[in-house]
Amino acid sequence: MQLLKVYYAYFSPGNTTEKVLSRIASSFENYPVESINLTSYDERQQEYHFKENELLIIGVPAYGGRVPVPVVDALSRFSGLNTPVVLVATYGNRDIDDTLMELKKNVTDKGFIPVGAASFVCQHTFLKECAEGRPDEEDLKMAKEFGDKLKERLRLLVTYDTSNLEVPGSFPYTKPPMGEFPFKVETNDYCIYCMLCADVCPVKAISDSNPKDIDNSKCLRCGSCLRICPTQAKSFTEEPFKALQQKLAPLCGIRKENWYTIC
Ligand SMILES: Cc1cc2nc3c(=O)[nH]c(=O)nc-3n(C[C@H](O)[C@H](O)[C@H](O)COP(=O)(O)O)c2cc1C
Structure with missing residues (x-):
């Protein structure tokens, strides 16, 4: 299949997801590449229609093991025409839980065909010592490797119709949509x-x-x-936030690995 354009869309209040996504997209530098910043309220309200010979790469941070609610809403205004899509979840060294599963369900209903998925470890918003400095050079090298392999795979595929990409997570989802945060x-x-x-x-x-x-x-x-x-x-709010940081603290010394799959 001949790709004509590549889009990468990210929700990234702390900019780490954006870093990973732009590195993956850098593998497609020979194509026209356009970014969609779903962190921006206004960009999220727009409608986005993609064609068959376009590629969408979409990335979100795990929020309580789920897709952030504003992204779920934005995806209701996305549509594809058997458009190949790559799903990326970033997370702060705990777990993505059902984030990729939810992302997959939300896009397959809308005319997209998942052709690749990945999870990348990024510094935790709530505790900088948790995956501190990530994505680092090693992570970004892996993001580029993922992008290069995707590009090669998509070049060889004649059609995406038969793709049934497996991603981690379960449905019904195991966590509530927003997580429960006792601090404000x-x-x-x-x-x-x-x-x-x-x-x-x-x-x-x-x-x-x-x-x-x-x-x-x-x-x-x-x-x-x-x-x-x-x-x-x-x-x-100091006390409940400190309590959450203490819960996350045991994850600080561990280097969790990134993961990807391609159809
Ligand atoms: C509200 C909220 C919930 C989060 N939930 C999780 C989680 O369930 N698992 C995890 O490992 N990290 C979690 N994180 C950490 C983020 O997924 C991680 O820091 C991510 O890199 C942030 O992406 P960004 O820098 O693009 O905003 C959470 C962060 C926030 C702000």
């Missing part, structure tokens, strides 16, 4: 009302007139506002 984002008096946090929030959970006004039912706990705040005015 708090704002202290260092806040200078610069509004950067409201601008960067992927789900518009922060009021654009009062950055201390946060809709916790929308907030993903992705940490974008904590990272962007120039005065460190934002933090997660």
Whole structure:
């Protein structure tokens, strides 16, 4: 099959998923390549229609072992025409659980045919010592290797129709969609009302007139506002957040490996 265009779409508040996806996509440098930033609220609201001779590579972080809810919503506006798709889950050294399974189910219903899948370990949003510095050079080399192999495989395939790619995970899913986080984002008096946090929030959970006004039912706990705040005015509720970090701490010394499969 002759590919005409490659798209890579990512949800990546902490930028690690984006790094992995752009490295995979770099294998297709001889084709027109376009990125879709699903972290952006506005880009997520658009409709995306893909053709048979286009490739979509989609990557999301595991959030409580599931696809982040805003991505599930965005995927309802994606459609393919037997379009080959590559599924990527990143995770912070714990587990992806049902993330790839959920991603697969959401795209196969919409006219896509999974031809490859991967999981990559990336630094945990909640504890930097957990997979610290990942994806590192070794991880990115593997992302490129995955991309190179995909490109070669797709060049040789005449049709994708028979593909039935196996991915880890179970259905019915074992975890609730958002995970359950007993902590929320708090704002202290260092806040200078610069509004950067409201601008960067992927789900518009922060009021654009009062950055201390946060809709916790929308907030993903992705940490974008904590990272962007120039005065460190934002933090997660101290005690429950510390307790979660303590739960994650045993994973810190372990180097988990990436994984991929190709049809
Ligand atoms: C709300 C939330 C839930 C998470 N759940 C998991 C999880 O279930 N398993 C895991 O290993 N990592 C989990 N992580 C860590 C992220 O999957 C990991 O840090 C990922 O690299 C973040 O991607 P990004 O940098 O592209 O935003 C979670 C992070 C957040 C913010």
